[in-house]
Amino acid sequence: MTSAKFSRGLVPLSILSVALVVGGFAMVFFYAPNDADQGFVQKIFYLHVPLAIVALFGFVAGGVYGIRFLRSGDRLDDLRSYVAIHISLILAVGALITGSIWAKASWGHWWVWDEPTLVSFLIVFLLYACYQPLRFSIEDPERQTRYAAVFAIVGGAFVPLNFMAVRAAESFTHPRVLSTTGGSMPGSMRLTFLVCLAGMAVLYVTLNKYELTSKHATFTLRALKRRMAGDDDWVPVRRTAAPQL
Amino acid sequence: MSAPAPPRGTSPRGTSPHGTPTRVAVAALIRKDLRLELRTRESVPAMALFSLSTFVLFHFGLDARSLEGDLAAGVFWVTILFAAVLAVNRQFVAEREEGGFDGFLLAPVDRTALFLAKAAVLFCFLVALQVVAVPAFAILLLEPSPGPGLPELIGVLLLADAGIAIVGTLVGALAVQTRAREVIVPLLALPLMIPLVIAAARGTAPLWLEAGAEAVPGRWPLILGLYDLVFGLLAYAVFDYLLDE
Numbered sequence: 453m454t455s456a457k458f459s460r461g462l463v464p465l466s467i468l469s470v471a472l473v474v475g476g477f478a479m480v481f482f483y484a485p486n487d488a489d490q491g492f493v494q495k496i497f498y499l500h501v502p503l504a505i506v507a508l509f510g511f512v513a514g515g516v517y518g519i520r521f522l523r524s525g526d527r528l529d530d531l532r533s534y535v536a537i538h539i540s541l542i543l544a545v546g547a548l549i550t551g552s553i554w555a556k557a558s559w560g561h562w563w564v565w566d567e568p569t570l571v572s573f574l575i576v577f578l579l580y581a582c583y584q585p586l587r588f589s590i591e592d593p594e595r596q597t598r599y600a601a602v603f604a605i606v607g608g609a610f611v612p613l614n615f616m617a618v619r620a621a622e623s624f625t626h627p628r629v630l631s632t633t634g635g636s637m638p639g640s641m642r643l644t645f646l647v648c649l650a651g652m653a654v655l656y657v658t659l660n661k662y663e664l665t666s667k668h669a670t671f672t673l674r675a676l677k678r679r680m681a682g683d684d685d686w687v688p689v690r691r692t693a694a695p696q697l
Numbered sequence: 698m699s700a701p702a703p704p705r706g707t708s709p710r711g712t713s714p715h716g717t718p719t720r721v722a723v724a725a726l727i728r729k730d731l732r733l734e735l736r737t738r739e740s741v742p743a744m745a746l747f748s749l750s751t752f753v754l755f756h757f758g759l760d761a762r763s764l765e766g767d768l769a770a771g772v773f774w775v776t777i778l779f780a781a782v783l784a785v786n787r788q789f790v791a792e793r794e795e796g797g798f799d800g801f802l803l804a805p806v807d808r809t810a811l812f813l814a815k816a817a818v819l820f821c822f823l824v825a826l827q828v829v830a831v832p833a834f835a836i837l838l839l840e841p842s843p844g845p846g847l848p849e850l851i852g853v854l855l856l857a858d859a860g861i862a863i864v865g866t867l868v869g870a871l872a873v874q875t876r877a878r879e880v881i882v883p884l885l886a887l888p889l890m891i892p893l894v895i896a897a898a899r900g901t902a903p904l905w906l907e908a909g910a911e912a913v914p915g916r917w918p919l920i921l922g923l924y925d926l927v928f929g930l931l932a933y934a935v936f937d938y939l940l941d942e
Binding site for chain 2: 576589598
């Protein structure tokens, strides 16, 4: 077992994500017009919204890998699910912080409760913040993977349901950027937004692959060391939330 | 000599390989749990007492002689939810400590029977709790009489109880094998139940207006029903994986 299966395509992907992210931000500053209403501050939108969208899709992807793990029992799928949720959680922190800054600038408060998208995002974040504590509190590695997969599946289904409920409950102050009517963005803003979204998505995939490659290499190295020492008994180094192969 | 049990999934749902229908198993498990509760009185009295003290706490915390509308619905549902967490914490303890899981796994019945029975029992506990808590709330805190909107209130209560029972059982089964059970249950259950609280509280508020009960907007029962359906199917699908070999 080598790490090649995860590291394949890593270099072109890294270059692509750098190009898209840099290109996207160049477009944000030099191409997209200032918002007539909010001015320069609105440009945080090109960071905030892609962060949030990619994080949510990442959470759902973690659930899909959870299903795959339960069906196949392949521990690599558990690792994929773990990494997808882990990176999404980091992006979600970014989305909450940028969202808060934007709320302060445009609505005058750091946190606005009658704003469904922000609130439902916080709920999803709170739920997934329990993913690692849950894993950590289960000692048996086999049971840990199984329970984590169940959690990932339930969470993945919870994301859309939660958004629906919160949206039904609150007034509509948050701009709908991806509504069926297409919002009210002019073409240049829309193009910039799509480039930023693609950049964030590719960045997410790249980070995922890096994390997977790194974890996989660590496990392979540990296995080789054990074999050199002639120690066949597998003993976990310490209790950990991360999957062990 | 008995024949070896066929592997999981080979027999159609609803009938087990050796002919004990799932409904018989579910009924037996429900009887067992209800009898246990009648003899030990561990959960329901504790839930009822807890909700009474929480109402008193809210009286002093909010410095309010009486509540109505949104605030009353919110106080009521948050109290019910916390009381439900108490029951969820105790739900699988007997199974774990007295070897009930092993006994159940040795029995030739569909594993989902345990989920159905536990959810049904939790549902009964919640109904029993509300038989006490609703009148107590009406006497202690609620300004308008709950009488006029009672049929609608019962509908909302039952729909919400079903959701709490389903998600509570899932989380209880997930948490019982972890080291920090009492911490994991509220951490997981509360975010998962936020959509339910939104819909239940918004659905209850119009019934408790000072000016008299109004009709409940149709979307809140709808969201509750959808929540029950989605998590019911999900829990039915993944519960097998929470039981150990």
